[in-house]
Amino acid sequence: MLTIKILGSGCENCKRLAWLAERAVEHLGVEAQVVKVTDYAEMMQYNIMSTPGLVVNEKLVSAGKLPSEAQIATWLTDALQAA
Amino acid sequence: MTTLPAPSSSLSTRRLTLIVALCAVAWVAAYNLIQPLADWISYSALNLPQDSRLGEALAFFLYDVPKILLLLSGMVFLISIVRSFFSPERTRALLGGKREGVGNVLAALLGIVTPFCSCSAVPLFIGFVEAGIPLGVTFSFLIAAPTINEVAIVMLLGLFGVKVAGLYIASGLSIAILAGWIIGRLKMERFVEDFVWKVQRSGQAVEEKLTWGQRITQAATSVKEIVGKVWLYVVVGIAIGAGIHGYVPESALVSIMGKQSWWSVPAAVLLGIPLYSNAAGMIPIVSALLEKGASLGTALAFMMSVIGLSLPEAVILRRVLKLPLLITFFSVIAIAIMLTGFLFNWIL
Numbered sequence: 001m002l003t004i005k006i007l008g009s010g011c012e013n014c015k016r017l018a019w020l021a022e023r024a025v026e027h028l029g030v031e032a033q034v035v036k037v038t039d040y041a042e043m044m045q046y047n048i049m050s051t052p053g054l055v056v057n058e059k060l061v062s063a064g065k066l067p068s069e070a071q072i073a074t075w076l077t078d079a080l081q082a083a
Numbered sequence: 084m085t086t087l088p089a090p091s092s093s094l095s096t097r098r099l100t101l102i103v104a105l106c107a108v109a110w111v112a113a114y115n116l117i118q119p120l121a122d123w124i125s126y127s128a129l130n131l132p133q134d135s136r137l138g139e140a141l142a143f144f145l146y147d148v149p150k151i152l153l154l155l156s157g158m159v160f161l162i163s164i165v166r167s168f169f170s171p172e173r174t175r176a177l178l179g180g181k182r183e184g185v186g187n188v189l190a191a192l193l194g195i196v197t198p199f200c201s202c203s204a205v206p207l208f209i210g211f212v213e214a215g216i217p218l219g220v221t222f223s224f225l226i227a228a229p230t231i232n233e234v235a236i237v238m239l240l241g242l243f244g245v246k247v248a249g250l251y252i253a254s255g256l257s258i259a260i261l262a263g264w265i266i267g268r269l270k271m272e273r274f275v276e277d278f279v280w281k282v283q284r285s286g287q288a289v290e291e292k293l294t295w296g297q298r299i300t301q302a303a304t305s306v307k308e309i310v311g312k313v314w315l316y317v318v319v320g321i322a323i324g325a326g327i328h329g330y331v332p333e334s335a336l337v338s339i340m341g342k343q344s345w346w347s348v349p350a351a352v353l354l355g356i357p358l359y360s361n362a363a364g365m366i367p368i369v370s371a372l373l374e375k376g377a378s379l380g381t382a383l384a385f386m387m388s389v390i391g392l393s394l395p396e397a398v399i400l401r402r403v404l405k406l407p408l409l410i411t412f413f414s415v416i417a418i419a420i421m422l423t424g425f426l427f428n429w430i431l
Contacts, residue, residue, distance in 0.1 A: 009399075011202040040205055040278075040402060047284040049171035049210040050203035063289050064171065064203065065301075 002032035002079055007043045007053030010036075013066050014052040021054065024072040030080060057083065096296045103299060114153050121145035140329025147242070147321045147367065152314060154241045155234065159309050162233045163302035166198045171207055172288045173197075174224070178216050183267050186220035191259035194227025195252075201229055201396045208403050212275065213282050219267020225400075226416060227259035230391035234313055238366040239386075243373075250427065251383060255391070258419040265415055266408075274408035313363035320364035327371035340377035347381045348424035352417055355388025362390045379431050384424025392416060 004021050008014025018036060025032045037043050037055075046055055050064030054072070056079045062071075121142050125131055131138030174197045178190055199207070204225065211221040231252055239248040293301075340347050358365055369382050392413065401409055 009202065009205065011200075013202075040209065041282055043206060044209050044213070044282040044284060047210075047288045049175065049207050049288070050198070050200065051206055060289055064198065064200075 002030060002076060002083075003057055004032055004034045004076075005037050005046075005053075005055035006034065007037045007046060007048055007055060007063075008051040009038055009040075011051060017052040017054060017066055020066070020069050021072055024069050024076060027069070028073055028076055030076060032076070096294070099296050099299050110153060110157055114150070117146055117149045117153075121149075136329040140325045143328050144321055144325035147325070148318055151238060151241045151317055151321065151367075152310065155237050155313070155317070156306050156310055158237045158240075159233050159306045160302045163305040164298055166196055167293055167298040167301055169193070169197045170290070171197055171199070171203070171210065172290060175210055175214050175216065178211070178220060178224075179214055181216075181220065183217050183219055183264065186217060187223040187260045187263045187267070190216075190220045190223040190263065191227040191256050194224045194259060195231045195256075197224075197228065199228035201393065201399060204396060204399050205402050208400070209279050209282055212279055213284065217267055218272055218275070219263045219265075221263075222266045222412065223259045223263025226262055226391065227256060229393065229396065230259065230387065231255040232390070234309065235362055235366070235386070235390050238317075238363060242367055242370040247379070247383070250379075251386070254383065254423045254427075255387065258387070258391075258416065258423060262415045262419050266412060269411065271408045271411060274405040274411075276403050276405060279403050316361055316364035317367070320361075320367035323364075324367035324371035327368065328374065331371075331375050333374075334376040336372055337376035340372060340381050342378040342380070342428045345425075347378075348384050348421050348428065351381050351385035351424065352388040352392070352420050355385050356392045356394060358389045359393040359395060362386070365389050378428050380424040380426065380428030383427055384420050387420045387423065388417070391420065 002025075004025070006014055006018045006021065008017070014036075018034060021034055025034065043051075043053065046053060046060045048060060048063045052066070053060060053064075054062040054067065054075070056075050059079070061075045067075075124145055125138050125142040126133055129138075129141070131141065174193045177193065178186060181189055208221060208225065211224070212218065236248055236252065239251050338344065340351075355365075366386060369377075369386055373379065373382050397409060397413060400412070404412065
């Protein structure tokens, strides 16, 4: 079971990232929980300086940009193997 | 910092280089064709007389729209390539441990090249402050980054020329350095929201190694994104500008926007605040007003206020700044912009 967190204040790119992450999860057919983190204090724990941020199993993998769905899928598979 | 492995790019670097070279050739060809084409459509195809108002306005519009859109695509591409070598994380590392003064200058300069979106202003602010970067230095960055942006620079270059674009950048930098330094002197740390000082970062920042292929692909994406966002404003702004160019009599604006009326500078700054995000549309209009007798200082103050003083950003920053600091931040920039306006009206 993966925990995916989308860090961002609700900007357009944050919503797009959440949508991409959900799609990646669906296409991979893995079990995952996608959580949106909008509280700045909580967001900053991940040492992020530009939004949107993507956290997979408590590890920050991307910040300040919109990665491709394929790239997200790679991070998810890596996290599954590491777990 | 962890280094992520670079994902393999779908296009080979050689093919990408070829595509970029072809685009550059097409770009130069198109750029040189605009003027004859605009004249041909207005004066030959539509057969409008050379000195008619409509002909002049149309030729102006047909020349400026493709010129600005081409310049915008080309420059945004180049600037994005430069920016791919910078990141907020790297800027924070460069600013760490710098004294005020030197730090303010460096922060303002880095503000130009670091990728920045006002939606990330809060995490960036917290990241800087929490890393021990002085408040004033942080503000120098937060003023320079949105004010001196690629869209504004391109529009100024294309419509006003190198001199005004240079003056704009120089004033933007000076305002960022000076305003940041003043805010630093005011010792307003207690007006930063308390939670900011308590943030504990535990995770590691991401740092990516990019290949040239990725830099080029990313730059192309930002061209699509930025041009897609502003083109309509550009077209509408140039249309209004073309109307002014063709129909408003010469020196009609000397009395209201000329050097003699001192109040035009503060009025221009106030008027600029609610016009945020319309910079791409405002600049062509200002360029036409300048032709009709508005003074350069007033015009510069107006554009800086449109671009640099944004209410949405103030709302975002309210999350980390208590009201007295937020008001000080805005007032210091507004006063600095007005002084710049007066200065240029006086010396030019």
